[in-house]
Each structure stands twice: as C-alpha cells, then as structure tokens.
Amino acid sequence: MNTPSASKVVLKAQELDGCLSDSDQRHLAEMGALYERALASFRVLSAGGAPSAVRAEEQNVISLYTEMGHLMQEICRENPALSVYSFLTGEESHAEASRVIAKLRDVRTDRHEFVYYSQRAYEMLFKLAYARGHSGAKNYLVVKTPVSEPVQCYAVHKIPGIDGQIENAVMCVMLRGALLPSMIMSKEIEEYSSHGYVTPFALFRISRSEAKTEADMEYVLNLGDSFFDLPALDGKDLIFADPMNATGGSLAAVLRYLQGQGIRPRSVSCFNVIAALKGALRTVRAFGGCTVYALWMDPVLNEKAYIMPGLGDAGDRLNGADDAECPRNVMQLIADYGADIADLYRSQLRKIERTVLEARR
Template sequence: MEEFRMRQVIMEAESLQGYLTAKDTAYLQKLDGLYNEAMRQFVRLDAANTTAEKEQAEAEIIASYDVMGKLLQEICKEVPQLKVYSFNTEHESHAEASRVMAKLRSTETGHNEFIYYTQRAFEMLFKLAYGGRHEDNKNYLISKTPVTVPVQNYAVHKISDIDHKIENTVMCVMLRGALLPSMIISKEIEEYSSHGYVTPFALFKIKRDELKKLDDMQYVLNLDMSYFNLEDLDGKDLIFADPMNATGGSLITVVKYLERQGVKPRSISCFHVISSLKGALCAARALKNCSVYTLWMDPALNADAYILPGLGDAGDRINGMDEPEHPRNMIQLIADYGATIAGLYRHQLRAIENVVLQNK
C-alpha cells in the first residue's frame, strides 16, 4: 500500500531570529522591560479598591505607554520599511485610528461589529499605502446615475491615477483569518483602478505549531492544501493582508519558499491591523523590497508568541469559532460569510474560485 506523505515546508524560530540585528534585539529587550513594568500597573489597576488607587494606576499606565510609543516611533524612523498609521499620517487622522483600535481590542465588540471595524482598518491602511497625492495625474470616472428626467444623467468624478501602483498586484492569502482582509484590500484595488482591475489570488495553507513556545516556534506550510501558480507570482507586487503580524514567521516562510522556486517578486506589501515590533522588524529585515503597513504597533510578545496587549484571536473574531471536530476550510468559510459578503466581493470570490479549480 502506498504511503501518503504531505508535502510541507517548516521554518524554525532560530532561523527567524537570525534576521534581526544586534540593535533590533536591544530595542526589543528594552521594550520588554518597559512592558513588564506596565503589566505591574495592570495588576495594581485590577486590585484597586479606591478611586485614588485606580487613578494612580491609570496615570502610571498612561505614562508607560507614552514612553513606549515614543521609542516605537524612534525605531520606525530608523527602519523606513515600517509604516505605522499614526506615525505616517497627519495628526488629525490619529484619533480615528485610536477609536478603531479601541473597538477592535474591546471584549465587548461582537462578531459583526468586529468585521465592520476590520473593514475600516484595512480601508485606512490602503489609503496609507496607495493614497493619491495632489500632484498625481488624474483619471476621470463617468457614472451613469438612476436619474432619467429630463434626460439620462451622468456624473464625472476625478480621481488620482494610481493604476501603475495597483495593477501589477497579486493577493497572497495565508488562509482563515487573512481571507476576508485580503478580499477587502482586493476590493479597494478594484475600486481605485480606472480599469476595474481584479487581483489574482494565491492561497497558502500555513500555520504555526501552537504546542511550541516563542523560542522554539515552528511554521508549517502545507503545499498539498495550498493553491497558487508560480508563474503568476513572478515579477509581481505581492500583497499580504493579515489582521495580525506577531512574529513574521508565516509570511517569511511563504516568501522564502517562493524565492527558492525561482519567483522574484517586484515588491512585497504587508497590511496588518496590529503588528508586534518583532514581527515587523523580522519581515523588514528578511524580505527584499518589503513594506509593512500597520494600523497599530504593539510593543511585546508573550512566551506563546501572542501580541501584547493585542486583541485576542483575530481569526476567530472575524470568522467565528470552529467546532473542534469540524474545522472549516476556506470554501466553508466563504459560505459562512453569507450572501451579503458574497455579493459585495463577487469578483474576488470568482478569482479565488478560479485559482482553486485550476490547481486541482
């Protein structure tokens, strides 16, 4: 009887660590110390019995975050590949990012509301990466309106010409939690393209071994459950849209595998609601022509490689929990999104369907 062997690629945490510089490591250690101090204040806040005790703990927490925020901003200035929304936009936009992040972090934010704020987050990130400037060339969109009296009416809208930035892109989906965010970014590209460009999709089944700790983490790429064409990726601008970037391990594993197969991306852009400093630095150091766009940067990771303070399991909060005995695959997730999502992202779903069927 022939034995079935799953084709997979594994990357160890030790390999990931090797991309960081000595200065990166020093920064990470400093932020770990600052965050440990903040956590001591979390304990004081939880145990506060009086208004005065609560106010004192809150003041200490705010002071700690101010220090960490300034340090993160200094680090990002030294690494121009890191694009943090509140560090790279005008001051008037920062409150919007803070409100969106506060809602996404909140334990009171339910499933539908979480999806709504996720969509807002990725729309903001798209504008950060591709937003037109006043001096850009312009395109004109002529729209036929529902008004037909006294004649059929049309409207003209002038938009920045960013076709050259977006019409060479491929969406690279690291499955489950990244599926809906990838469709959101693809939809934004379609809307901003003067030709209605719909991105091709490449689908990768990758996960980290949850039984491992941060220092011995493994990232496993399952090739038998992935769907992509190497020739469609070569010379392209690859986009990864994932709610969170904790360690950068999954992203780096996928890109390094593609490079070993002869794929030479023109550029790599990563979009995250939250990225840890470590994950962002690893991606920027490991990958050529890589930009990391993140709505918010968090300072630390715990021993299980979860972002601190984080927002929980973003994949579960977007897609809902799986039954342990019946984990859903990508097609089942799409079905669960329902008619509203299917109608809104119909072109993206057709592109995904094509790549899956062609790779059967």
C-alpha cells in the same frame, strides 16, 4: 498550478531571529522592560481598590504607553520600510485609527461589528500605501446616477491615477484570518483601478504549533492544502493582508518557499491592522524590499507568541471559531460569510473559486 500533496515546508523561529540586528535586539529589550512595568500596573488595575489609587495607576499606564509609543516612532524613523498609519498621518487621522483599533480590541465587539471595523481598517491602510499625499496623474470616474429628470444625470469624480502601482498585484492569503482582509484589499484595488482590475489570489495554508513557545515556534506551510499558480507569482507585487503580524513567521515561511522555487516578486507588501514590533522588524530584515504597512504597532509578544496587548485571535473574531476536529476549508469559510459579503466581494470570490478549482485539476 501546484499539485496536492502531503509535502510541508517548516520554518523555525531561530532562523528569523538571526535576521535581527544588535540595534533591533536592544530596542526589543528596552520595549520589553517598559511593558513589564505596564504589566505590574495592569495587576493593580485588575485588583481594583480605592478610586484615587486606580486613577493614579491609570495615569502611570498612560505615561508608559506614551513612552513606548515614542520609542516605536523612533524605531520606525530608523526603518523607513515600517510604515505605521498612526505615526505618519495627522492628528485627526491618528484619532480615527485609534478609535478603530479600540473597537477591534474591545472584548464586547461582536463578530459583525468586528468585520465592519476590519473593513474600515483596510480602507485606511490602502490610503496609507497608495493614496496618501498622491499628487500625480488623476483618473476620472463618470458615474450614471439614479436621477433621470429632466434628463439622465451623470457625475464626475477624480481619483489618484495609480494603475501602475496596483495592476500588477497578487493577493497572497495566509489562511484563515487573512481571507476576508485580502478580499477587502482586492476590492479597494478594483475600485481604484481605471480598468476594474481584480487581483489574482494565491492561497497558502499556514499553521504554527500552539504547544511551542515564541522562542522555539515552528511555522508549517502545508502545500497539499494550498492553492496557487506558482509561475504567475514571478515578477508580481505580492500583497499579504494579514490582520495580525505577531512574529513574521507565517509570511517568512511563504516567502522562503517562493524564493526556493525561483520566484522573484517585484515587491512584497504586508498590510496589518496590528503589527508587533518584533514581527515587523523580522519581516523587513529577512526580506529586502519588503514593506510593512500597519494601522497600529503593539510593543511586545508573550511566550506563546501572542501580540500584547493585541486583540485576540483575529481569525476567530472574523470567521467564528473552527471545530478543532473538523476545521473549515476556504470554500466553507466563504459560505459562512453569508449573502451580504458574497455580494459585495463577488469579483474576488469568483477569482478565489477559480483558483481553487484550477489548482485541483
């Protein structure tokens, strides 16, 4: 286990930008120019005015987003490691994803509803990565039902036989917004495993300076507040279920640290509800064999490294805001989820509790 210490690992944004190709930089510049035009329309819409003028500006925004969407699809076709749900599924599935993302973006969506739609989002992402188009072996679930007359009844259900893909997985949690999404993904793996496999968890405490801009951002991995069994990560399929991939910096900080410790995972998968184009490109460029699965891709970052149009602070919207003077630790976050979440994800919570307790020995 890692031992508590004050040691920190710092990764600078400039190190990540060096991974981007000339083609990536051209695409990002083109996307940025399109979004600047969209920002001009947002200003007109925010100011209001005659209904006819507002409708005309809305049509302009729709046209710009369509153009940005086509450009992102082109970039993803050139980079197969970028798997975006809304680009790879049929029209009916695209509509479902669009509706879920719209609810998550909406400022009127409260915390409980945000959790509900996050669960839906990760069910869809799991399907994208493991079950979509699966035509191989099947597993059979024989389920005892509540019906017992005239005899006890059972039902048989087929699911994809994907044990080999999921039963080597470890959930790597980049606190704090990623805690509940990681539990959701682990629960999906448990439900699709014919052996009821519950993933181990590795908990990493990552922060970034909000005083810095996107161009000079620093990502700090605090080992003293992280909990993981380092040798147990070697040769594993590492899964990062972070709702937002803005810059790719937090993921890179963890992976750079693991590489420096001699850890060689079998694979790395990043599951994001929304990934910014730049963050997704940095992720797959910096680490060969890494795959980004995103329900939706957003075009740009602002100077503070926030995704635009984004959905705000996913951690706050999932967990409620922390007191800046006294941020909650992982066990306090879990306690705040309440009985319903604790009961639904009890297998995952036992694993997390054991991880924290064993790391503190």
